[in-house]
Amino acid sequence: MTKSRPERRSWAEPYKIKMVERLKMTTPAQRKQAMETAGFNTFLLLSEDVYIDLLTDSGTSAMSDYQWAGMMMGDESYSGSQNFYNLEANIKKHYGYEYIIPTHQGRGAEHLLSKICIKPGDFVPGNMYFTTTRLHQELAGGTFVDIIVDEAHDPMNLNPFKGNVDLQKLEDLILRVGADKIPYVSVAATVNMAGGQPISMENLRAVHTYCQTHNIKIMLDATRAVENSYFIQQREVGYADKSVAEILKEFCSYTDGCTMSGKKDLLVNIGGFLAINDTKIYEEARNLVVVYEGMHTYGGLAGRDMEAMSRGIEEAVQDDHIRARVGQVEYLGDKLIEWGVPIVRPVGGHAVYLDAKMFLPHLTQDQFPAQTLAAELYIDSGVRSMERGIVSAGRDLKTGKHHYPKLELVRLTIPRRVYTQAHIDVTVESILDVFERREEISGLEMVYEPKYLRFFQSRFIRL
Ligand code: F0G
Numbered sequence: 001m002t003k004s005r006p007e008r009r010s011w012a013e014p015y016k017i018k019m020v021e022r023l024k025m026t027t028p029a030q031r032k033q034a035m036e037t038a039g040f041n042t043f044l045l046l047s048e049d050v051y052i053d054l055l056t057d058s059g060t061s062a063m064s065d066y067q068w069a070g071m072m073m074g075d076e077s078y079s080g081s082q083n084f085y086n087l088e089a090n091i092k093k094h095y096g097y098e099y100i101i102p103t104h105q106g107r108g109a110e111h112l113l114s115k116i117c118i119k120p121g122d123f124v125p126g127n128m129y130f131t132t133t134r135l136h137q138e139l140a141g142g143t144f145v146d147i148i149v150d151e152a153h154d155p156m157n158l159n160p161f162k163g164n165v166d167l168q169k170l171e172d173l174i175l176r177v178g179a180d181k182i183p184y185v186s187v188a189a190t191v192n193m194a195g196g197q198p199i200s201m202e203n204l205r206a207v208h209t210y211c212q213t214h215n216i217k218i219m220l221d222a223t224r225a226v227e228n229s230y231f232i233q234q235r236e237v238g239y240a241d242k243s244v245a246e247i248l249k250e251f252c253s254y255t256d257g258c259t260m261s262g263k264k265d266l267l268v269n270i271g272g273f274l275a276i277n278d279t280k281i282y283e284e285a286r287n288l289v290v291v292y293e294g295m296h297t298y299g300g301l302a303g304r305d306m307e308a309m310s311r312g313i314e315e316a317v318q319d320d321h322i323r324a325r326v327g328q329v330e331y332l333g334d335k336l337i338e339w340g341v342p343i344v345r346p347v348g349g350h351a352v353y354l355d356a357k358m359f360l361p362h363l364t365q366d367q368f369p370a371q372t373l374a375a376e377l378y379i380d381s382g383v384r385s386m387e388r389g390i391v392s393a394g395r396d397l398k399t400g401k402h403h404y405p406k407l408e409l410v411r412l413t414i415p416r417r418v419y420t421q422a423h424i425d426v427t428v429e430s431i432l433d434v435f436e437r438r439e440e441i442s443g444l445e446m447v448y449e450p451k452y453l454r455f456f457q458s459r460f461i462r463l
Helices: 028-037 065-071 082-094 106-117 131-139 167-177 201-214 225-235 244-253 279-292 303-316 319-338 369-381 421-436
Strands: 099-103 123-126 143-146 184-188 217-221 257-261 272-276 351-355 386-388 409-413 444-448 459-462
Touching: 028 369, 065 303, 082 099, 082 244, 082 272, 082 303, 099 106, 099 279, 106 131, 106 217, 106 257, 106 272, 106 279, 123 131, 123 167, 131 143, 131 184, 143 167, 167 201, 184 201, 201 217, 201 244, 225 244, 225 319, 272 279, 303 319, 319 351, 319 421, 369 386, 369 409, 369 421, 369 444
Parallel strands: 123 143, 123 184, 184 217, 217 257
Antiparallel strands: 099 272, 257 272, 351 409, 386 409, 444 459
């Protein structure tokens, strides 16, 4: 009997490999030892002990020959570097903002924005929190308020735009605290902690219109806004015939500025920026950046880093690039769905998120199911993932109690242009093996906990 012909896959990666990096192959015994030494925290592993590194898509992308050539064109003058002006021009062209301040990475921009705009006692509504973003808002004296749609907290809900803002929640907040206590609405695209879920153009436009009536600004976390724009092209009525670049420009036009971690969408290993339309905020940021990062024409980056990021923008907004990038993530997600592994759906833009509560239902949240699952997966195959659950959520700075997030996830984050389809297949096989013996897996106890962003350095032992 002949097999039926598979459906035609009409595209593959729009690049070929020119240079490779060798990987060390480890045994299960070596990995078990490495995991124990790392205190069951995948952040504390030595990267040389990792086979397929899906810890993060941040700063882990492969740069192109065009970007590397740009690195050689670094103008390392202390001020007025040509690379800054190239970067500024490309941000203006593709994101559309008036002024830009380079920063060493995304959190440098978050720091500046929070310090300038947030006063003690303010409230900052956002479509779900991100770890560094919320912490900077809190350190500036603000209180983060989650205004994402309820569907975002349900891993099974198939709403195509689970990153949307719930306008009713925003209105309730304004009625409760007053618009003058809200310096800006913090909108992320896509929403990392919800599983890389996009926000629709229609929703952002509505938030924009609503905020204008209350004179509240919107600040975009544009870290993965290109991926968000791709989802709009694929899923939202009226955008199928527009290019991702056109969609991105319209998307940003409904916001007043952005913070950016160039380490994601923009295909660089380091770099970020703050972009803003308001002259006063810009002047303040231009002044403060000198204190915390460096001169306003380099902001903690070398000239060559700015050039790589500038060229990264040009490549990031190409339709064929972004289709292949998100296509690889969807390939992983679809395989896991096929085999009945519980993941957050729909599959997001940068990562597949295992639902650890469903995967390990015999563990309570206090036994750190996602942390446990990430450790187990590493021991099985050397695939490194990241906890995005109770450990990442941290403690309430005021009460000292754990935040108990509804989502308890393990993130399999796909670096851009780095791994092959075979690597993805190996990852799927390993997850299936762990899934088959999930009932034998016991939880963890936290034995060391740093005060800030504890997920990076906390340590555990097996129960
Ligand atoms: N905003 C979002 C949505 C992010 O995902 C990140 C970083 C940042 C801001 C901060 O940027 O790292 O350049 O300072 N996310 C990484 C991750 C760390 O693994 O998801 P940064």
